[in-house]
Structures are given as structure tokens and as C-alpha cells.
Amino acid sequence: MPEHELHLTVGSRFENVELVQAxxxxxxxxxxxxxxxxHWVGLAVREAVANAIKHGNRQDPDKRVDVxxxxxxxxxxxxxxxxxxxxxxxxxxDPLAPENLFRTNGRGIFYMRRFMDExxxxxxASGGTLVRLRKRFAxxxxxxxxP
Amino acid sequence: xxxxxxxxxxxxxxxxxxxxxxGKGDVALREAVQQLLAEGADKxxxxxxxxTTIDSSGVGELVSAFxxxxxxxxKLKLVNLPPKVNDILQITQLITVFEVYDTEAxxxxxx
Numbered sequence: 057m058p059e060h061e062l063h064l065t066v067g068s069r070f071e072n073v074e075l076v077q078a079x080x081x082x083x084x085x086x087x088x089x090x091x092x093x094x095h096w097v098g099l100a101v102r103e104a105v106a107n108a109i110k111h112g113n114r115q116d117p118d119k120r121v122d123v124x125x126x127x128x129x130x131x132x133x134x135x136x137x138x139x140x141x142x143x144x145x146x147x148x149x150d151p152l153a154p155e156n157l158f159r160t161n162g163r164g165i166f167y168m169r170r171f172m173d174e175x176x177x178x179x180x181a182s183g184g185t186l187v188r189l190r191k192r193f194a195x196x197x198x199x200x201x202x203p
Numbered sequence: 204x205x206x207x208x209x210x211x212x213x214x215x216x217x218x219x220x221x222x223x224x225x226g227k228g229d230v231a232l233r234e235a236v237q238q239l240l241a242e243g244a245d246k247x248x249x250x251x252x253x254x255t256t257i258d259s260s261g262v263g264e265l266v267s268a269f270x271x272x273x274x275x276x277x278k279l280k281l282v283n284l285p286p287k288v289n290d291i292l293q294i295t296q297l298i299t300v301f302e303v304y305d306t307e308a309x310x311x312x313x314x
Contacts, residue, residue, distance in 0.1 A: 073225060102258050106258070157299075160267045164258075
């Protein structure tokens with residue numbers, strides 16, 4: 057049973073990345089997340105919402121991004137859904153490959169996977185992209201503790 | 204993001220403060236570097252001590268700035284990385300791309 061739930065729906069404007077991050081930061085800080093966890097979760101959230109706005113909704117101001125947050129004593133789970141036409145994460149290049157190191161984009165999913173414990177991709181009922189992020193608050197993390 | 208510009212011994216120093224993130228900070232950095240290049244600058248030092256957050260767009264903009272300046276025969280270096288910015292450059296392996304210095308004096312002397 058989640059101790060806290062938060063739902064946000066924002067328009068496809070980059071300034072709303074800030075809004076979503078601030079809301080989630082306040083929610084997890086209130087539940088005892090430390091400064092490091094807040095920083096890395098915040099960065100992952102920013103990437104998920106920015107991707108939804110940029111690649112999912114293609115900055116169409118009429119399309120929205122839905123963010124659902126569940127927080128309990130163990131973890132925060134964040135689901136970010138867009139109104140785009142879907143996305144296959146396996147098509148994304150490895151940003152650490154030498155031939156990609158100088159690319160100016162393509163690091164957003166890498167950020168999310170690095171900073172969160174779990175990241176998964178799916179589709180919404182209308183065919184948009186749904187990305188789910190999970191970060192445990194407990195000390196024994198296998199991944200996502202920050203670099 | 205706030206950007207202060209100054210020139211020290213022929214090196215253009217950009218002091219960044221705040222967030223290098225999508226939509227504003229990344230654009231501000233791009234414009235600042237483009238302006239320096241338009242003014243003929245070929246030695247650029249980016250001072251990152253007061254940067255609090257750098258997202259993937261901000262990292263991309265740093266890479267773009269580095270590539271643009273290098274391709275024009277110039278040099279772009281970084282100084283005073285805060286721990287979390289350093290972490291980001293480490294995990295993206297871009298720490299191997301940039302010349303990074305701990306102090307401005309060291310950085311200026313390296314040009």
C-alpha cells in the first residue's frame with residue numbers, strides 16, 4: 057500500500073520538466089530520501105519527462121505528459137506516459153561506444169538506467185510510451201546509487 | 204543558468220552558475236560559446252564550480268562546444284568540476300575527452 061501518491065499532467069513544454077522534478081523532489085524529501093538520492097532521482101525524472109516532451113510528444117503543445125508517483129517506505133516508483141506513437145529502446149545506441157562518445161544526444165536512457173534501480177518501457181493504451189522508474193530508499197542498492 | 208564572461212591572458216573564461224539542462228541552460232551555453240567563436244576566441248575555459256545540475260542535454264551541449272571549438276583549431280577546457288558534475292563526466296566517459304583542471308591557474312597556464 058503506497059504511503060503517498062502523486063499525479064501530475066503537464067503540457068509539452070520544457071519548463072514543465074522543472075515543475076515535475078520539483079514536485080517529486082519535495083515528495084521524496086518529505087519521506088526521508090537523502091540528498092544524493094534526491095539528486096539522482098531528479099536527474100532521471102528530468103530525462104524521462106524531457107524524452108516524453110521531445111521524442112514522444114514532439115513538443116506538440118496540445119499533447120500532454122502524465123506522471124504518476126507512488127512512494128512507500130522502501131522506494132519511489134515513477135511512471136511517465138506520453139501521447140506519442142511509441143518507442144523501441146533497443147534502437148538506442150550505446151553512448152559509451154567509442155564511435156558514439158562525441159554524439160550530442162542519446163544519453164537520456166543511459167542516465168535513467170544508471171541512476172535508478174529499475175527502468176522499464178511499455179506502451180500506453182493509446183500507443184504512447186510509458187516508462188517506469190523505480191528507486192529503493194534502502195542502503196543495499198545493486199544499481200542506481202549514483203556513480 | 205547564469206553565465207559570466209571574462210578574458211584572462213587571452214583565454215576566454217565562461218563562469219556557469221545553475222543548471223545546464225534542457226530548454227534553457229543548454230541553449231544559453233550554446234549561445235555563449237557561439238558568441239565567443241564569432242568574436243574570434245580560440246581559447247575557452249569553462250568554469251563549472253557553481254553548476255548544480257547537468258542533464259543529458261547539458262552534457263550534449265558541452266560535447267558540441269568541445270567539438271565545434273576543436274574543429275576550428277581552438278581549445279576548450281574545463282575547470283573546477285563539482286563532485287556531481289565530475290560523476291556525470293566519469294560515467295559518460297567524457298572525462299577522457301575533456302581536459303579538466305582543478306584550479307583556474309593550472310587551467311590558464313595549460314593553454
